[in-house]
Amino acid sequence: MNPFKTSPFIKSSIALACCGILYATPALADGRVQGRITDASQSVYFGGAKVSVKELNLNTVSNRDGSFSFNKLPAGEYTLVVDYIGAPSVEQKITVVDSQVFTQQIIIGEQQEAIDNIIVYGQSAGQAGAINRQKNADNLKSVVSADSIGQFPDQNAAEALQRLPGIFIARDQGEGRFVGIRGIDPNLNNVTVNGLNVPSPEAGVRSVAMDVLPSELIQSLEVSKTVTPDMDASAVGGSIEVKSLSAFDRAGESYSFTAQGSYNELESKTSPKLSGSYTNIYQLDNGLDLGVATAVSWSKREFGSRNIETGSGWSTFEVEDAATGDDFEMFGAEEIEQRHYQITRERLGAALNLDLHSGATDKYYLRTLYSDFSDDEYRLSNEYKFSDGKQLASTVSSGSFTDAEMSRNTKDRYEEQSILSMVLGGENQLSDWFIEYNVGYSKSEEKEPNRLDAAFTGSGFDLGYVAQVDVPLLSQSADAHDLSLFELDTIEAMNNVSDDQEISFKVDFSRDFVWQNNNGQFKFGFKQQNREKRNDARVAIYDGDFSGALASDFSAPVPDYDLGDFGPGLNRTALQKFVAENKQSFAFNSNESQVESDGQSYVSNEDITAAYAMISMDIDKLHVVAGVRYEGTQFETRGNQVELVVDDINDTETVTTTPWQVSKDYDYFLPSLNLRYNMSDKLVTRFAYTNTIARPTFSDSAAYQLIETETSEEDGVQVTERKAEVGNPDLDPYESMNLDASIEYYPGTIGVLSAGIFYKDIDNFIIQQEVQDNGDWDGFDEVVQMVNGGKASLTGIELNWNKTFKSGFVLGANGTFIDADDKLPNQADTVANIIVGYENNAISTRLSASYKSESYQFDDADMAVYEDSHMQLDFSSKYYFNDTMNVYFNATNLTDEPMYLYHGDKLYNYQYESYGRTFELGFTFSSL
Structure with missing residues (x-):
């Protein structure tokens, strides 16, 4: 029996057992202590502080608004202790009376002006808050605050996370996009x-493109590397929580405004950025406080990239040594492509x-976040084609090939992604019970309207290349740049829409108790998620009747391209106009259009029912969080079986589309244990045993089948060849057993020194295989499908050191080193960051380096494709005119680090792309 899985009966039993245990728990005495932690000016609240009732060994952690509470305390005299890294401990005497509420405001840092200034006004304010929350958390987590985000030139949530230990990002056009944790693919x-x-918002994937979230809308980012039972189990790598701002993060009215201009060196373009926020707390009747927080961010960035790639089509062939006459084996590409990108990305984000x-005791909230991200991309490409081994051999041995083919292509795409998130919830203290609840709606959408791809082909050129370098050296005869020799061959017009919607409801119940003089808490809850993922592809392929249109009819100036001789460009506007005016007369390939449209379209529904029970307890210096989580999933997917039948004998071609629907249900029972042992006020050790899952991506599990049947005649014999590419709705989720152990030292000043080790044992790993021999595909020559491919495991060490010195120097370094027993997608063996800076009341500077070692991506032509190691150097600086205004200068990618993928060996280019440096100049005006 799989230890991860269980039956619906166990689900019900767990819930009933929890209710019974909680009901039997004796109530505590009827006294209450509540308060808020603030600074001497009462303008800043401090979350993450440890608050203790000394005599009862009772502890809690202050909320993001600085509030804390202790319920059902016995009457008596007690000492309230507040510990916050970056400030001296505070002790205050309190008196608890039965049936009464004692309210106490705690002020920290008031007697040490230097410390107070650092905590309230400097960048260290955010770092101090983040470190306090990490130290006092129930699980192992890393936190970055809004203040810390502002000290780096990070444009979005993904880039802000890359500074944390164990975090890496996958980039798109040089910008951080997807976030991975501890070497685990972002989809997990x-x-x-x-x-x-x-x-x-993207079709087929689960990973959220976090570049759609502007950093200005974020109050904090938390990465949980171990989960507790009240958290979603879908976190093989970990869980990332984005928190937007709240009015109760600050006292009273606050506001900020930022204006920025950026310059991209590669494109010589200047781009604007504006953002602002406002918060206030209004006193209403009946003692109600209404907090209103809103923020808006807008940017429009013009930039580009230069690319050269070989893509697929690599093969092995023999070449004769001209000097010795001996044959030797070479590895070469059948196609090499030059690409020139011009990109405009616009972001609009808003939060209310x-x-x-x-x-x-009673709090209610409405959280909303909207983000709109558009990517306007125009790509020119030149594709050099070498169709067989003899051409490759001739090219490699002599440096050129006569009578080769070449195509000049364009990709004209406007893509818009949006995320809307709304959650309405509250929390109430009802006698012995504390209840938290929320209902949420979220929707992500990606639109790709009126995409237009065009291909112009020509032949008879002298082409050549030298392949064994990261940037292949291409050569061509002069006529290869004569646009009048390239005729319009195909046009693809697309209107694609992908959307992903989820409705959820969650409720949690908790109750404090005392067991053998140890303070604890029972907690249980339920969650329901209903999700629908839809991909609607509309593809129209035209392959003739272009009235003899030539590339020269759309000639444009030679683009700025520094990776070789590119030749003249193609005019975007002229192509759009030509297609709009003549599309009705083009030859429409209905069969290929139907295959592409029906084959890519599907709808998948996923309903998840979750229940959990857990116990938290303080036993002297040991804090224990233990429990179980149940998650049951009902999955249904609807797509198409699309078969293209090609009869070369009778010269016919037909397409048949048949709807296909599949359902699959599965259950998981996931125990976990998180231990935190405070060896002293400064030294904390942790251990965690957790079980997590990751459901298959929607594209892998979608109900689709693309089947091609071709009949031909060879030597008078009729031959039928059948191939297929199919989805796999029967995929099981990844299952991961995780072990974590760490030690953390907090010196008392703002800083942390930590070391940890982790191990992940992953079952049901999903890989691509040929499955024509598994008994389900008799008569097929090749069938490609994603399947559960067995086990994978990895072991890692995570080291972290951050320190803010009294002199103003800031040093930070972290590294994660992983040993995996197999090639895991996107898994890098080493991820590291180094930060050097200095700050005082007037200036703040940071020089930061982010490093990710090479990582396996996928297999192509029976060889592995790797992304090469990447190290990016960024610089940021601020000058504070006063407490409310500063000017800043940022520089990103100072060394112009490219992205490089290679095929098997670093000598063999798969993709090389450069982005140039970007410089930013801006100012911020705020109330604090």
């Missing part, structure tokens, strides 16, 4: 915004958050 992580799961507080 969970992302929430304000506690609500975020669906992915409302909080209604009725005393310290």
Whole structure:
């Protein structure tokens, strides 16, 4: 029996057992202590502080608004202790009376002006808050605050996360896009915004493209590397929580405004950026406090990239040595492509958050976040074609090949992605019970309207290349740049839409108890998620009747391209106009259009029912969190079986589309244990045993089958060849057993020194295989499908050191080193960051380096494709005119680090892409 899985009966039993245990738990005495932690000016609140009732060994952690509470305390005299890294401990005497509420405001840092200035006004404010939350968390997590984000030239949530230990990012056109944790592919992580799961706008994937979230809308980012039972189990790598701002993060009214201009060196373009925020707390009747927080961010960035890639089509062939006459084996590409990108990315983000507080016991909130991201891309490409081994051999041995083919292509695409997240919830203290609940709706959408791809082909050129370098050296005869020799061959017009919607409901119940003089808490809850992923592809392929249109009819100036001789460009506007005016007369390839449209379209529904029970307890210096989580999944997918039948004998071609629907249900029972042992106030050790899952991506599990049947005649004999590419709705989720152990030292000043080791044992790993011999595909020559491919495991060490010195120097270094027993997609063996900086009341500077070692991507032509190691150097600086205004200068990618993928060996280019440096100049005006 699989230890991860269980039956619906166990689900019900767990819930009933939890209710019974909680009901039997004795109530505590009827006294209450509540308060808030603030600075001497009462303008800043401190979350993440450890608050203790000394005599009872009772501990809690202050909320993001600085509030804390202790319920059902016995009457008596006690000492309240507040510990916050970056400030001296504070002790205050309190008196608890039965049936009464004692309210106490705690002020930290008031007697040490230097420390107070650092905590309140400097960048260290955010770092101090983040470190305190890490130290006092129930599980192993890393936190980055809004103040810390502002100290680096990070444009979005993905780039802000890359500075944390164990985090790497996958980039798109040089910008951070997807986030991976501890060497695990981004598809295997969970992302929430304000506690609500975020669906992915992109077709087929689960990973959320976090570049759609502007960094200005974020109050904090938390990466949980171990999970507790009250968290979603879909976190093989970990879970990322994005928290937007709240009015109760600050006292009273606050506002900020930022204006920025950026310059991209590669394109010589200047781009604007504006953002602002406003928060205030309004006193209403009946003791109600209404907090209103809103923020808006807008940017429009013009930039580009230069690319050369070989892509697929690599093969092995023999070449004769001209000097010795001996044959030797070479590895070469049948196609090499030059690419020139011009890109405009526009981001608009907005947040409106409302909080209604009725005393310290009843709180209600509405959190909303909207982000719109558009990517306007125009790509020119030249494709050099070498169709067989003899041509490759001739090219490699002599440096050129006569009578070769070449195509000049364009890709004209406008893509818009949006994310809408709304969650309405509250929390109430009802006698012995504390109840938290929310209902949420989120929607992500990606639109690709009026995409237009055009291909012009020509032949008879003298082409050549030298392949054994990261940037292949291409050569061509002069006529290869004569656009009048290239005739319009195909046009693809696309209108694609992908959307992902989720509705969820969650409720949690908790109750404090005392067992043998040890303080603890029982907690249980339920969650329901209903999700629908839809991909609607509309592809129209035209392959003739272009009235003899030539590339020269759309000639444009030679683009700025520094990776070789590119030749003249093609005019985007002229192509659009030509297609709009003549499309009705083009030869429409209905069969290929139907195959592409029906084969890519599907709808998948996923309903998840979750229940959990857990216990938290303080036993002297040991804090224990243990429990179980149940998740049951109902999955249904609807797509098409599309078969293309080609009869070369009778010269006929037909397409048949048949609807296909599949359902699959599965259950998981996931125990976990998180231990935190405080060896002293400065030294913390942790251990965790957790079980997590990751459901298959929607494209892998979609109901689709693309089948091609071709009949031909060879030597008078009729031959039928059948091939297929199919989805796999029967895929099982990844299952991961995780072990973590760490030690953390907090010196008392703002800083942390930590070391940890982790191990992941992953079952049901999903890989691509040929499955024509598995008994389900008799008569097929080749069938490609994603399947559960067995086990994979990895072991890693994570080291981290951050320190803010009294002199103002800031040093930080972290590294994660992983040993995996197999090639895991996107898994890098080493991820590291180094940060050097200095700050005082007037200036703040940071020089940061982010490094990711080579990582396996996929197999092509029976060889592995790797992304080469990447190290990016960024610089940021601020000058504070006063407490409310500063000017800043940022520089990203100082060394012009490219992205490089290679095929098997670094000598063999798969893709090389460069982006240039970007410089930013801006100012910020704020109330604090």
